[in-house]
Amino acid sequence: MSSTTATPGHEPNYFHAKKGIKNWLYTVDHKRIGLMYLFGILGALLLGGFFALLVRIELFAPGLTIVGKDRYNEFFTLHGAVMVFLVIVPGIPAALGNIMLPIQLGAPDVAFPKLNLASFYLWCVGALLMVYSIANGGVDTGWTFYTPYSLHSAGSVWPAVLGVFLLGFSSIFTGLNFIVTVHKFRPQGMGWFQMPLNVWALYSTAVVQVLATPVLGITVLLLFVERTLHIGIFDPTLGGDPVLFQHFFWFYSHPAVYIMILPAMGVISELMTTFSRKPIFGYRFIAYSSISLALLSFLVWGHHMFVSGQSKLATMVFSALTFSVGIPSAIKVFNWAATLYKGDIRLKSPMYYALSFLLLFTIGGLTGLFLGILSVDVHLHDTYFVVAHFHYVMMGSTLVAFLGGLHYWFPKFTGKMYNEGLAKLCAVGVFLGFNLTFLPQFIMGSRGMPRRYWDYDSEFQIFHQLSTIGAFVLGISIFIQVIYLGIAFKSGKKAPQNPWGATTLEWQAPTPPTEFNFEVPPTLYELYNYDDLEEQPDGNWVRKPGSQPASTSSAHH
């Protein structure tokens, strides 16, 4: 079946289906929208990375290095806001998920293609507002926009806040679209537990997106009204409660951490099983743990506020609940490790990222437990320990998984292969650079170096310098990646239909897919069963003759 679709059919691929810039701007094709997202997100990644490097350069030496204190405040704010709202939150779902989710379901598109395009344009307007706030003097509140400072800061707060509002709705609509797509567009024969784990992860993410993001929406909207009309709900001088802002903010922003990490876990699940040539260990546990992480994520926001003056009872409850998050997270880590065990591990470049993820996420997750302990948190709160923990989860895990997924699916959605040697080199560069950047931050944080400080004692200088060097290794690696992926996109070697020998449906689609993804309906084989696949001399994997399909998907239900 798959070998027949490998030969070029009579349909052009989605790049050639409709020509012209207008057909891209008005497209409702999920792959084109996803690709436009990808370009935007990579651009934002470079912008946020640029600010990160500026922050690191400033911290290379105590005191003034390149910029003054106020400018420094703007740099770390913009780094955080751009990276969180423009890169990590939409990164995997809106770009990679958009391209791959319908194809993994054997569907022609997402449920609401026009809404999908609207989400993209909301993202664009939000991104432009962010850039406008940078050009218009910058924001110095930190990406969290804590009141009351954000009410009185002279920075260009309102465009950033309005941008976050629009980006929030972009995220909500993407999540809504994905939930309906998963419910209504599964092919016949694909029950909930025959879905790829990436789909499970995107589904869980979408649930969080729809349930948590509206609260961020109303919170930043109130902040916007507060800035413009002085409505007073968060302003203590008018009787408002600034801590309420923190509650609202973290009611979204803690689940948002799972919006960022859950899809990464989905990508890693796919990579682990594919490159171990072994069925995923504990499929149902991974699926259930995705959903339980999504639900638990709503119950732990108070652990960001242990020192905000909330009640003792609340801190203890939040602390206890925080530890429960460790259970589903650990289930996943153990299951991935068990998948590797006795696997026929193929060290292709995406697998480099998957293995990096496993280590970095473990460190990020375990240091989270330190911060969940009340007494330890009082010491570590607002130090570089938190910064390092956060980056191990958000960057070491999510961004690494994003890069892994990008390398994994790149051949499918572009039809081109990239330079594998360079890809592996950069993957190593990302891993080493990342650890060099953030391991020292754990040490200086535990020794009392506060985060967001422009100046520091000379005893911290060696850690800051290691961190800055690491950041440059990391930044250069990512920059090279963007370059060689760009070159591959333009003039890479033609990619085979199934270069990794994976079993999910997207690898049955033509490479690159046609406008409606499949020329002939895909055949459902047993998920993650690699026994029936064999590699051809040209690098393509095909099914052995006589492979038994699980069922056919002639129609959706």
Add this chain to the structure above:
Amino acid sequence: MSQSDKDKHDDHGGHGHGHANQSRFIQHHYDDAQHQFDSGKLGIWLFLVQEVLFFSALFVAYILYRHHRPEIYSYAHHYLDVKMGAINTAVLIFSSLTAAWAVRCAQLGQRKGLILTLSITIVCAVAFLVIKYQEYSHKIHEGILFGEKFDPCVSSGGGPLVTKRNLCEGIKSSVVFDRGATYSVATQPTGCLDAAKIDHSPLQPGIQATCKVAEVKFTRDAKGNKTDGAARDIERCEEGYVGGHGAHGEAKGKGPKFPCWTFSANPNICPTGPAVLVHYGDEAVHAGVEIRPTCDAPGPVVNKEVDAATTLAMGKGGTTHEMPKTKHELQHEFSMGPPPPHTNMFFSIYFAMTGLHGIHVLVGILVFLWLLFRAVRGDFTPDYFGPIDYAALYWHIVDLIWIFLFPLLYLIH
């Protein structure tokens, strides 16, 4: 997806989707009309969940502030107009009925009924916003606003919260009210009283109006001090009341001198602002009208200083006219005392919640106008009525949110 694209897609039959004999609004990637309808329905329900959560933060803020400062809520809700709120509730519930009816009409293919019910829904929604506009403009006029714009000219002497509207009502209630007068004042930019008018209309059927116009004018020197502090009896009653009633229960005959309204400057209050002394018959009744300099002109932003005893005395005056309800209102209004600190928070919540709800109503109107256009064009068939269904569901949630807002804001005690 344009029509030609869909046809092209149908030609190759890539997904085995049968599209024959279906509404042209069935998009290419759905199996059939039912598939599209079900997907849309799940989508709109998720959207409504999102809407509920979007409002939830405001409800949480409401609960929290009410828990912390219940006195603000019980004090400030008196400034909401229950009657208008109730009318709006009825209007919205009725529009929800017509929206649901529109769905039924679309299902049955009744185009005329669909157009009619959609039109009624739109009219009701517009009526809701018009009434809301009345309420808002009233509050803006009175300075009852949110946050730091909350400036209802609270008496510096710890008197009751009196706004422009209160002032008029206060005067009406306590002094002239029983006689059905209307009262208006104009202020200078400095906030000083410039002119005051009482338009005195009949109290009861059969009783003639007497005092027509009363005017008081002050001048100020260069420093802004009032130079003419003396009472100026420029008011002249043109005719007196008919019949035996009066402030002190005395029977008075018809005559031009009763009751007479004398406006005087009270030197103890100026230059903060002049006061008005009302002479009720022979007795001067203090109904001090203080104009705070903070109150911006134009607009009679004034503060009335009426102590409880005076109020009651005036109220008693009213009892002879047997208007117990009025008296009750009057006592109620002025027994509230000074506003608790941060009363503005109630109005912050009020404007945030009703404002956001109003925006949703506005969006609903635009959606229904679009649907009306499509209904007139004849897009909807029993096979394809999803958008009507989704819009009606959205409208129900807008209605439902109002049904929570109305008692939480207007009907609390």
